[in-house]
Amino acid sequence: MNALAATSRNFKNAARILGLDAKIERSLLIPFREIKVECTIPKDDGSLVSYVGFRVQHDNARGPMKGGIRYHPEVDPDEVNALAQLMTWKTAVADIPYGGAKGGIGCTPRDLSLSELERLTRVFAQKIHDLIGTHTDVPAPDMGTNAQTMAWMLDEYSKFHGHSPAVVTGKPIDLGGSLGREAATGRGVVFGTEALLAEYGKSCKGLTFVIQGFGNVGSWAARLIHERGGKVIAVSDITGAVKNPNGLDIDELVKHKESTGSLLNFNGGDNMDPDEVLIHECDVLIPSALGGVLNRENASSVRAKFIVEAANHPTDPEADEILSKKGVIILPDIYANAGGVTVSYFEWVQNIQGFMWDEEKVNNELQRYMTKAFHNIKNMCKTYDCNLRMGAFTLGVNRVARATNLRGYEA
Ligand code: NAD
16 A cells, blocks of 8 residues: 555554544645646756756644655655655654655666755756745755755745745754754653553663664664663664664664675674564564565564664554454554654744754653654554554644634635
8 A cells, every 4th residue: 555545554554543523624634725837957068957846735724834855756745745744743742843744756866976966956946935834834854865966955935035044944953953853852752661561661772672774763773772771672674673682882883884885794693684674573673674565465463562663664554454453553654653743843933033942951851852753652542542653643633623723714
C-alpha cells in the first residue's frame, strides 16, 4: 500500500472513531492547494535541463502550513500529497500552531553540481515565492536538501519580500537557525521512547535497542540512548550492519563511520546481515531509514517488544495488524519523529522574536512538548479504546476538525 493510501486509511479510521461529519471529513482530505511548476536551469556546460517542482499545501486551519522540501528522483504528486497530509496531523499532535505542507523537485541531487543545485533552488523559490511566507507556508529541509538549500531559498525569497528569516526553518545557525535543530528529531525520538517506557515502569537504562538507519535521526537517537545507559546491540545503514550483544560503543561507531565511510569492520562489534536487523531480538526496535520496511513478509518474524517509528511510514498497514496481534507496542511516526518540526517551530518563534534561545532551553522545551503530546495521545487511547497510532491520529484529526469548525465555512 502506498503512503497516500495508508495515510488516508488511518485518517478515515480516525474520522470514524471520532464520528466526524462526512462533509468535514471530505474537506479535511482535499488539499488546500497543489502547486506544480516548471524549473528550467542552465547546467554548468551551458545545456538546459528542466525539472518539475511540487508544493502541496494541505491544511491551514491551525496556522501557517509547514513541511519539508525534498530533492529525489521519485518525488511524485501522490507521495507529496500523503506527506503534506501527514504534516497536518503531526503538527496538530505536537500542538504547534501550524498546518501541513510538503514539496519537492523530481531530480537526483548527487548528479548536480553545487552551483546547479543553487540555480535549481533559486528558480523553484522564484516560482513559489508568492505562495509561501512566514505566516502562509514555511518550508524546511527534507531528503536531498539541507541547511544550505534553505539559505538559498531564504536569500531568493528575501529579494522579493525583504529579509524574512522565518520563511524557512532548518537554516544554518549564522542565518537564524536554531541551536539543537540538528539533533532534534533523534532527541524527540528518545524523549518519546522514554515517555512510552515509563508507562511500563521501564527506562532506557539496561534495555536493548536495534536501530535501522544511522543518518541524522538514527545516529542521534543511538547516541542519546547510549548516553542514558541503553544497550544499542545492532545498527544498520546502506553500507551494512554491525552488532554487539553487550552494546555497541556509539561514540566510537560514529568516529568509525566518519573515518571509513562504513559501519562494517568496526572493532567493537561483528558484521551482520542487514536483513536480520529488523528481526533481531531486542526490547526496542527503531526503524530510522526508509518507509515500508516492516511489511507482510517480515512482520511475523519481528522479535522486538516495542517499535518506535523514527522514519516516516516504516510499518505498512498489513504489518501493523500482524504486529498488533503479536502484542508489539508501536509508537507511531506522526508522534515519534515530531521532534524535528517542533524545534523548527522554536526556530520560527526565535526568528519572529528576534531573540536566540540557548540549547538547553531548546532541549527542555522539546522534552516538555514531546511528553505532553504523549500524555494527550494516551488520553485519546483511553477515551476511544484504541492503540497508540489511532490515539495519535484521533488527537491530530480532532484538533484540526475543531479549528476548522470554529473558523466556519462562510465564503
Ligand atoms: P539520512 O539521509 O540522514 O539517513 C538515512 C539513513 O538510512 C542513512 O544512514 C542511510 O544509510 C540509511 N539507509 C538507507 N537505505 C537503507 C537500507 N536499505 N537499510 C538500512 N539503512 C538504510 O535521513 P534522516 O534525516 O536520518 O531521516 C531518516 C528517516 O526519518 C526518514 O524516513 C525521514 O523521512 C524521517 N524523518 C527525518 C526527520 C529529520 O529531521 N531529519 C524528521 C522527521 C522524519
